Amino acid sequence: MNQLQHSRKIARKLRAHRIFGGIKPLALKARSLRSRIMPTPIPEMLILPLLQHQGSPAAPIVNVGDQVLKYQLLAAAEGPLSVPVHAPTSGEIAAITDAPVPGHGKQSQRCILLRADGVDNAIGLLLLPDHRALSHWQLLERVNAAGICGLGGAGFPTAEKLRSSIERGIELLIINGAECEPYISADEALIRERAAAVVSGAEILQSICLADRCVIAIEQDKHDALKQLRHSLESSSVELLELPTKYPIGGEKQIIQAVTGLEVPHDALPMDIGVLVQNAGTAYAVHDAITEGKPCISRITTLTGTPLQTPKNFEALIGTPVSFMFELCGIEESRHTGSIMGGSLMGLELVRTDVPLIKTSNCLIAKSRAEFPEAxxxxxxxxxxxxxxxxxxxxxxxxxxxxxxxxxxxxxxxxxxxxxxxxxxxxxxxxxxxxxxxxxxxxxxxxxxxxxxxxxxxxxxxxxxxxxxxxxxxxxxxxxxxxxxxxxPEAAHQARGFSRDKARQEIAAAVERVATRRRNTIASSRESD
Ligand code: SF4
Ligand code: SF4
Missing domain, CATH: 1.10.1060 (Fumarate Reductase Iron-sulfur Protein; Chain B, domain 2)
Structure with missing residues (x-):
């Protein structure tokens, strides 16, 4: 099926569709949604991995001992699949070294260690209240410079995804507000409290990728978030679509199926059928980057699990150690049996809690034996x-x-x-x-x-x-x-018109001349005698 046929199908089918398979696990989000999003205090030391996304690491442009300001560029992108790293606060570069990081595989990675000075001095930011003042390429460049990657957990460099989409031509941009993991409530809290900024980010993303339509898709049981979205969308061309609550409807291919009824073929990308998906948290980060000039130095993260006395959502600085975050929620160490970064179904089991929170860390779960019994x-x-x-x-x-x-x-x-x-x-x-x-x-x-x-x-x-x-x-x-x-030599002789036969003839003639001369000499001497 060609792109045009897909486009017609998308236009016709923009309504909630059933996804294939899936489950309905018990939702446990209410505990972290009781309070509003809280800012985190600045930890003494921030650990900033040079690779926090899919792709290649950034290259440090600072040295140990340098004094840096909040928002300052610390590591520059190296190639299209790399994203820059910025300082989440002011302080001194304490080290550039291998340090433990969260991950399924290699547990250690090159990091910049930033010792905070507690003053939080920042560089001046370039504000842009109206994004329409810039072309879509200029907007894309600002997204690239802000160091944004997919904040829903996938971590693909956002600018590169947008650039490829512009080249391929996108009909539909889906802002993924579906958060189907049972424990995670970061996007729900974000939309509930900052819906206008998420809508603004969606509009900016749409104007960058030149999509004909943009829809924010969110599960129908997120009542407060839906209410705020409806209000913020009153004067916007961005559409709203309520989806059934089912896991894993927030997966990229699944949300495309739920919104359009189309399945992304095996070995194909969403942009091959004219669709681009961006997470609601990413839209918010794009809004901050464009309108306020802020690079990606923080994110909304859910802290939850029964060992935590006050589970909640935090606006946490990238690089904050997981143990520091748990302490903010009053962790009962006697009940704490393990930790997960991400959701209970798709998250990473953490083997240690001195690893940093990174750009893709949407949730931290403190496990207890009662809630997560032995397998x-x-x-x-x-x-x-x-x-x-x-x-x-x-x-x-x-x-x-x-x-x-x-x-x-x-x-x-x-x-x-x-x-x-x-x-x-x-x-x-x-x-x-x-x-x-x-x-x-x-x-x-x-x-x-x-x-x-x-x-x-x-x-x-x-x-x-x-x-x-x-x-x-x-x-x-x-x-x-x-x-x-x-x-x-032969060739050289031939080049001069020389041949062996001729040489032989000349030698024979010379010998004959010498012999003749000798005979003549002998004959004349006999005559004189
Ligand atoms: S983990 Fe893989 S095989 Fe299992 S249900 Fe999910 S997609 Fe299917
Ligand atoms: S026992 Fe488990 S692996 Fe085997 S068919 Fe049933 S669900 Fe699948």
Whole structure:
């Protein structure tokens, strides 16, 4: 189907649609929504990883010992898939070193350590109350300079996503306000308290990517947020769409299906069907970057879990240690059994709490044994098929599990393991308590390692072939040189009109002349005697 046909479908189908699969876990957001968003105090030391997003790290432009101001650029983007890092407060660069960071894989990464001076002195910001004063390329440049990446958790560099969308042509921009993880309430709190700024960010994003339509999609049970949005949208062309409450409707492909009824094909991107999705938090960050000139130095993060006495949403500085955040909520260490960054279904298990909060950290959960009991022992698969019914990506989780156990990577690729969004819906419904997502993650890692190994082998094979070629060329060159040496004198003689036969004739003639002269000399001496 071509783009035009997709466009017609989008235009016709902009209403709430059912998504495939999904589950309805018990929502536990109310506890963190009781209070308003609170600012965090400035910690003594901020840990700023150079890579907080999908892509390549930023490069530091400051040195240890430098005094820096709030909002100052500390590390510049290196290439289109890199985003800059700014100072969340004023202070001194204490170190540029490897430090522990949150993540599934490598746990340590290059970071800038900023010792806060507590004064919070800032550089002057370039305000722009009306974004229409700038062209969409100028707006894009400001988004790029502000260091914004997808704040919903995916972390893709926002400017690069917008740039690709402009090139491809976008019909529909979806602002994703659906927050389906049971514990996370950051976007709901943001929209409830700052809806006008989110709408402004949506309008700016629409004018950058030149989308024909823009819709803010949000679940219908977020009553306060919906009320504020309706009010803020009264004089805006941005539309509002209420979605059913179902997990994982906030996934990128899932929200596109819920809003348009279209499925993003396997191996395709949303922009291939004329759609761009941006998170509500990202829209808010874009509003701040354009109208107030603020780079991305903070984000709204939910702190929740029963060991916390006062769960709430914070406007937290990027780089704040997780342990510092937990202490702000009065954590009961005796009940604290573990920590998660992100949601309970898709989040990262943290092995330590001295890691920093990064741009994609939408939630921190303090676990207790009562709320997160030990995993039940894994049983054999009973082939009930519940996992396939729950899978929003239309995969076959049971077969993926079987092939993961056997490490049959080719079969896993054929069954499109790469399309698994690791939502955990299959885990949630599995009566045999099989940690399916763990198997899939391990298999994806194995596929990635195998591909890297293959690329490495291909690289060394190419190097070897080139080496062989070079040796042969050198040998051929030597032979050619020898031959050239052999035939060169002959060729030079020929060039001067010289030939061996002629030389022989001339020598014979000279010998004959000498012999004749000698005979004549002998004869004349005899006559004189
Ligand atoms: S839900 Fe669990 S037990 Fe049922 S088929 Fe899937 S993997 Fe097997
Ligand atoms: S984790 Fe993967 S396989 Fe399981 S339900 Fe989600 S998308 Fe499907």
């Amino acid at each position: 039940k022992p894994e049983q054999a698969c009973i082939r009930c098929g519940f996992c396939a019914t729950a899978c929003p990506a239309r995969l076959l989780p049971q077969q993926l599990y079987a092939y993961s156990r056997n490490q049959n990577l080719e079969q896993l690729e054929q069954l499109n393991l790469a399309d698994c969004i690791e939502c955990g819906a299959c885990d949630y419904v599995c009566p045999s308590h099989i940690p399916l997502v763990q198997y899939y993650r391990a298999s994806k890692q194995a596929i990635s390692s195998r591909d890297q190994q293959r690329q490495l082998s291909a690289h060394w094979q190419r190097r070897f072939q080139f080496h062989q070629y070079r040796l042969k060329k050198e040998a051929d060159g030597l032979q050619e040189e020898e031959r050239a040496h052999r035939i060169a």
